[in-house]
Amino acid sequence: MTKEVISNAREWTHSAEMLRIAVLKEDQIERVHATSLHVLEETGIAVHYPPARELLQKHGARVDEARQRVYIPRQLVHAAIQAAPRQVTVYGGRVDSQDCHLHMGGQQYARTTTGLNWIVDYCQKRRRPVTAQDTSNWTRLIHALPNIHIAGSLIDQEEATNSAEVRCLARMLHYTDKPFMFSAFSGEGMRWLWRLSEVAQGEGRLPRLMVLSSVNSPLTYAWGQCEAAMVSAELGIPVLFNSSAVAGVTAPVTLAGAVAQINAEMLAALTILQLHRPGASVVYAAHPMAFDMRTGMASISVAEVGLMSAACVQIGRHYGLPTASNGICTDTCVPDAMATLEKWASGYLPMLAGANLNGGAGSLACVSTVSLEQLVIDNDLYGHILRQVRGLTFDEESLAADVIMRVGPGKDYLTDEHTLRHFRQEFYLSPLANRLSAPAWEATDSRDVLERAHQMVQEALSQPEQNFLSEEQSREIHNLLKRAEEALTQIEVHI
Numbered sequence: 001m002t003k004e005v006i007s008n009a010r011e012w013t014h015s016a017e018m019l020r021i022a023v024l025k026e027d028q029i030e031r032v033h034a035t036s037l038h039v040l041e042e043t044g045i046a047v048h049y050p051p052a053r054e055l056l057q058k059h060g061a062r063v064d065e066a067r068q069r070v071y072i073p074r075q076l077v078h079a080a081i082q083a084a085p086r087q088v089t090v091y092g093g094r095v096d097s098q099d100c101h102l103h104m105g106g107q108q109y110a111r112t113t114t115g116l117n118w119i120v121d122y123c124q125k126r127r128r129p130v131t132a133q134d135t136s137n138w139t140r141l142i143h144a145l146p147n148i149h150i151a152g153s154l155i156d157q158e159e160a161t162n163s164a165e166v167r168c169l170a171r172m173l174h175y176t177d178k179p180f181m182f183s184a185f186s187g188e189g190m191r192w193l194w195r196l197s198e199v200a201q202g203e204g205r206l207p208r209l210m211v212l213s214s215v216n217s218p219l220t221y222a223w224g225q226c227e228a229a230m231v232s233a234e235l236g237i238p239v240l241f242n243s244s245a246v247a248g249v250t251a252p253v254t255l256a257g258a259v260a261q262i263n264a265e266m267l268a269a270l271t272i273l274q275l276h277r278p279g280a281s282v283v284y285a286a287h288p289m290a291f292d293m294r295t296g297m298a299s300i301s302v303a304e305v306g307l308m309s310a311a312c313v314q315i316g317r318h319y320g321l322p323t324a325s326n327g328i329c330t331d332t333c334v335p336d337a338m339a340t341l342e343k344w345a346s347g348y349l350p351m352l353a354g355a356n357l358n359g360g361a362g363s364l365a366c367v368s369t370v371s372l373e374q375l376v377i378d379n380d381l382y383g384h385i386l387r388q389v390r391g392l393t394f395d396e397e398s399l400a401a402d403v404i405m406r407v408g409p410g411k412d413y414l415t416d417e418h419t420l421r422h423f424r425q426e427f428y429l430s431p432l433a434n435r436l437s438a439p440a441w442e443a444t445d446s447r448d449v450l451e452r453a454h455q456m457v458q459e460a461l462s463q464p465e466q467n468f469l470s471e472e473q474s475r476e477i478h479n480l481l482k483r484a485e486e487a488l489t490q491i492e493v494h495i
Contacts, residue, residue: 018105019391021352023310029318032256032311036264037074044071045219045268048494049226052272059275070268077267080274081319088238088281088322090150091205093177093468100149100179102283102322102356108389109356110327110382112142113363113370114152114212115183117164120334120364120371122454127333127369129157135171137461138362141372143176144460145379147386148361150210153182154370162488163481166192169209170481173200177468180209181240181359184228188491192484194235199476200469210238212285215265217245223494226272233273233280240285240324240357241269246298247308248291255304259311262286283357284316285324289366292331300329300366301342309350317354325350327360328378328385329367335374335450339364343381351389358382376453380432387428398422431456 024032044062047053047070057063062071087106092098100109118127119134138154151172155164165185172180173196182193190211197208213229215221229239243265245251247258266286273280288308292299299305309325316323328347332339343360351358360367361382362375392398403418413419432452434441447455469477 018108018354019352019389020354021310021349022314023307023349023353024314026318028256029315032260032263032315033318035260036267037077039219039261039264040072040077040268041074042071043219044069045215045221045265046070047221047226047268047272048223049221049230052221052226052230052276055272055275072268072271076271076275080267080271081321083274083278084270084282084319084321085279086320086322088210088283090179090210090238091201091208092179093200093208094202094205095177098149098178100357102324104317104320104322104354104356106356108351108354108358108386109149110147110361110379110386111150111181111357111359112138112148112152112361112375113359113367114181115155115165116363116368116370117155117157118365118369119154120369120374122371122373122457123450125334127365130154130370131158132156132167132171135168136175137372138370138375139172139175140465141375141457141460143178143466144463145376147379147382148178148375150179150181150357151176152359152362153180160485160489162491163189163192163485165189166196166481166484166488169193169196170477173197173477174467174469174474175465182209182211184211184213184225184232186224186488186491186494187227187231188488190228190231190235190237192480192488194237195480195484196477199473199480207235207237207281210240210283212240212242213269214242214244214287215269217243217250217265218261219265219268221265221269221272226269227494229269229273230276233277233282236281238281238283239273240283241266241273242285242287244287244289244326246289246291247304248293249298251288253291255308255311258288259286259308259315262288262308262312263315282321283324284312284319284321285357286312286316287326287359288312297331298366299331300326301331301346303345305329305346306349309346309355310353313350313353313355322356323354324357324359325355326367327351327355327358328381329360329363331366333365333369335364335371335377335453339374340377340381343378347381348385351385372457373450373453376456377432377449380430383428383430 087103328343361378
């Protein structure tokens with residue numbers, strides 16, 4: 001990288017109290033960066049969206065139209081890194097406390113999975129298609145969970161596919177004032193999502209949603225993903241530019257090689273977006289995967305995924321960009337002990353590396369299925385992780401030398417004013433954990449964590465429905481949805 005880019009990035013690296021780990025050394029990050037630039041210049045990337053190819057060619061990239069391949073010079077990549085903003089904000093409804101500000105050294109946030117359309121019911125072994133009611137229940141439950149900050153879309157399978165994401169947001173807006181995250185489908189779909197969010201927001205509180213745009217591995221940016229990202233940049237919707245390369249199949253089997261390719265793919269997306277709209281809000285959001293040679297399936301939950309995710313977070317932070325990880329994910333198809341183990345293995349390291357936004361909550365089966373009970377468990381899992389990455393507060397008040405001297409030998413701190421002043425902030429109080437002795441648990445509770453999670457789901461959904469839209473807003477949302485459904489049935493969707 002140029003010295004200017006390195007200097008720009010390092011202005012944002014200081015975080016005094018947060019717990020941080022590094023899986024890559026500085027010189028290793030530089031080697032990954034150099035490898036990625038070499039790949040983009042010499043091998044290039046297939047870009048299937050014609051306006052993106054034209055844009056790159058206009059700014060000096062070499063284009064092979066016959067193969068739809070673009071060879072991106074490194075100076076364009078460096079300019080894109082410089083142009084990208086160092087903070088991205090997505091707003092809640094009308095409550096400042098729901099706003100999420102993503103920047104280095106800032107707060108870390110958790111989100112659900114997004115864009116899925118299958119669900120597993122409590123104690124069932126088979127998934128089923130998502131319904132409109134599931135989307136409502138999903139949103140209401142997200143709103144009730146304090147460690148889930150951004151609500152990802154849950155797409156029903158009951159009506160037309162072309163307008164599914166618009167139908168989803170029109171429904172979700174009623175049940176939470178948290179920000180949203182959607183997967184990219186089409187540019188026109190993003191325009192309708194923007195119009196819906198405008199209806200729900202007060203003046204100056206946009207954007208309300210973010211969008212995930214994925215580069216397909218190896219080295220291919222599909223029409224629909226690229227178009228949706230570029231339209232989002234035009235509208236002011238933050239884009240999480242992403243690669244989900246599978247080490248061993250769509251990327252090198254070696255972890256370092258997979259990370260280098262992932263970085264190349266994501267830098268290509270970043271370059272397109274910044275050329276299209278300099279200063280467009282973007283988040284560096286690698287979602288690496290690995291191939292299980294025994295089953296022939298892609299895996300998102302093995303330990304190596306956690307390592308690659310943490311490495312990618314480090315690289316994004318090296319560029320000075322807000323970062324995201326796929327978070328706590330599992331290959332398990334039902335909520336069980338293995339799901340929690342795998343989610344910790346895949347999601348803990350990237351959070352310790354400093355990812356601003358972390359996903360996966362509620363997901364099962366390699367991010368293809370959701371479960372309401374798993375969402376409750378993941379809310380608790382994120383509560384634990386967020387507390388650990390917050391680290392130790394270290395000042396005179398927390399060091400408590402005067403308290404230790406005041407209490408002295410042989411006494412206790414239980415009723416001391418210092419304890420009463422700090423215990424709620426110092427300790428994370430799990431809503432699911434069993435803190436009873438074995439005899440007390442046997443006598444009074446005797447439920448496992450899945451049963452307790454199911455009870456929390458039932459309690460949340462038994463509360464009176466809270467509508468976050470006025471009657472006028474609801475009518476306007478309904479009318480916009482009708483227009484969107486009519487318009488989107490007429491357009492051709494490019495995959």
